[in-house]
Amino acid sequence: MTKFLQMPIQTGKIGVFDSGVGGLTVLREIMTHLPDESLLYFGDTARVPYGNRSQTELLRFVREIITWMQGQGVKMVVMACNTSSALALETVRAEFDLPILGIILPGARAAAKAGKRIGVISTVATAESNAYKQAILEASPTTEVWQVGCPDFVPLIEQSRIDDPYTRAVATDYLKPLMAANIDTLVYGCTHYPHLAPLMDQILPPSITVVNPAHSLVSAMTQELDMLGLRNTQSQPEIDFYVSGEPDKFAAASGRLIGFRPEVQSVSLAVLEGIAIAQSV
Numbered sequence: 001m002t003k004f005l006q007m008p009i010q011t012g013k014i015g016v017f018d019s020g021v022g023g024l025t026v027l028r029e030i031m032t033h034l035p036d037e038s039l040l041y042f043g044d045t046a047r048v049p050y051g052n053r054s055q056t057e058l059l060r061f062v063r064e065i066i067t068w069m070q071g072q073g074v075k076m077v078v079m080a081c082n083t084s085s086a087l088a089l090e091t092v093r094a095e096f097d098l099p100i101l102g103i104i105l106p107g108a109r110a111a112a113k114a115g116k117r118i119g120v121i122s123t124v125a126t127a128e129s130n131a132y133k134q135a136i137l138e139a140s141p142t143t144e145v146w147q148v149g150c151p152d153f154v155p156l157i158e159q160s161r162i163d164d165p166y167t168r169a170v171a172t173d174y175l176k177p178l179m180a181a182n183i184d185t186l187v188y189g190c191t192h193y194p195h196l197a198p199l200m201d202q203i204l205p206p207s208i209t210v211v212n213p214a215h216s217l218v219s220a221m222t223q224e225l226d227m228l229g230l231r232n233t234q235s236q237p238e239i240d241f242y243v244s245g246e247p248d249k250f251a252a253a254s255g256r257l258i259g260f261r262p263e264v265q266s267v268s269l270a271v272l273e274g275i276a277i278a279q280s281v
Contacts, residue, residue, distance in 0.1 A: 051123025107213020122189030
């Protein structure tokens with residue numbers, strides 16, 4: 001606990017990052033339930049998707065992003081990406097001197113409370129890590145868990161093809177083994193996937209409970225902010241948006257997903273990599 005005593009004051013921003021627009025589902029929840037907090041959102045759009053990356057690559061990306069966010073003076077980092085949470089969270093928590101929250105544990109605990117036959121849809125990397133399965137079974141050892149990697153979902157969402165008939169066909173195919181297993185609960189194991197909620201509502205029977213881990217993550221954030229005395233009580237919040245790819249493309253996609261078109265700034269990969277290298281010297 002003492003290692004956080006040198007953190008910025010309560011008015012500092014909370015850093016939220018993802019590979020692209022997926023983390024906006026988390027940002028939306030934070031804006032709703034922690035409206036006084038200032039936020040810094042980073043989408044690593046030059047390197048999206050993360051789901052087919054190696055653990056070594058992802059760890060490097062996450063270190064670069066958190067190092068850059070530290071330079072921006074954030075008071076907390078939220079990894080709004082299931083893949084990086086699965087493969088890098090514990091390592092970077094030990095390396096950086098600020099509170100870092102991942103999304104898998106809160107989501108797994110919520111799923112364990114919701115049902116006993118749980119399906120998890122995620123990126124291939126998250127599915128292969130077994131992070132959700134392990135966390136769910138730790139919370140509820142008698143629960144049965146099925147995992148399906150869905151490699152096409154993130155590119156389709158990033159391309160704004162949510163209403164495309166092809167996306168519906170892909171979703172139906174991914175859900176087949178989970179429906180065959182007679183699941184009672186479905187977990188969005190990737191922060192991009194809540195953007196597919198209208199489509200999922202058409203495919204899934206109403207008897208299946210859908211768990212969006214972003215809800216539980218924001219509850220965990222609130223507890224952490226209060227415990228560390230970092231909660232902002234001044235109602236002058238700001239939200240800054242950054243990407244490593246094309247700002248205009250991200251802004252257009254964001255407008256459809258969060259209800260307003262943000263002003264987006266670019267951070268080059270050269271800057272991210274250079275900061276991380278300088279930090280390690």
